[in-house]
Amino acid sequence: MTARSEKYTAQTLLDVQPITENLFTLRTTRDAGFRFRAGQFARLGVTKADGSTVWRAYSMVSSPFDEFLEFFSIVVPGGEFTSELSRLQVGDTLLVERQAFGYLTLDRFVDGRDLWLLSTGTGVAPFLSILQDFEVWEKFERIILVYSVRQARELAYVSLIEQLRERDYLAEQVHKLQFIPTVTREQYPGALNGRITTLIENGELERAAGVALTPEHSRVMLCGNPQMIDETRALLKLREMRLSLTRKPGQVAVENYW
Ligand code: FAD
16 A cells, blocks of 8 residues: 555445535445544545546534445536536545544533534535534533525535434434524525624524523534635624634634635
8 A cells, every 4th residue: 555545545425416506415435444523524535537636625414423424515617626526426436535634623612501503505514413413412502503505495404404303312402403594595484584694793693593692601613605704703703702722712613615
């Protein structure tokens, strides 16, 4: 084995599901030695026709205990990686670096009562992993999942979120979850209408959650669009909520997707 191939393993695609023309989910086999914390990401590689390999970061959707790996992907028109990834079919190979990365994990927070998970688009991925892991349910009294998309048909994994309520091991915990989908470009029954930042500014998000965003009780994870993350961080800063650092625990943890 060469030093290069020791850095990653080759996994097989088990399933590919289109959500819209620009969104799809994929499931692969998992190397027995691949370990990760819920919320972390893997570096995935696809080999192009010219033999070169392109690598990109992808958050795991699946839980650390699943035997497979699941990912949720955008298709960027002309994107170097996603043009290749979206061509893969069941049985094809996806390369996965052996080491998982990332700090969007629950050990960012030393305390807190309410966990707010604020995502745009595919940024919901790490939160789905966190919600499928038991730790979050023990650590927090309330969990508010906010999932913002432009159009309602982009809301993937709603059935997974709903099915959490049916998982035996969560039976006594799942009442803690509040799922708040938000759709920005159309009205949709059961969803808020507007960007996350607008909904924080006008108080609608807290009203829908039935709880306030406060530095005492709230811990906030942000994932997805960097503009949403920057603007939300600025709004939270006005409320004395800051990035949580190893040496200086705070209330906010983030993962920018680009
Ligand atoms: P790139 O050249 O990498 O990107 C081109 C442009 O496309 C970007 O500048 C941006 O404007 C836009 N873009 C990139 N990613 C997204 C996205 N996810 N949603 C909307 N617009 C986007 N992507 C996923 O689809 N799912 C994931 O779970 C995921 N996890 C990530 C985790 C981390 C830590 C990071 C840093 C990125 C993650 N990404 C994820 C983004 C991913 O790494 C690639 O950027 C994406 O696959 C596009 O690759 P590309 O080569 O086709 O286009």
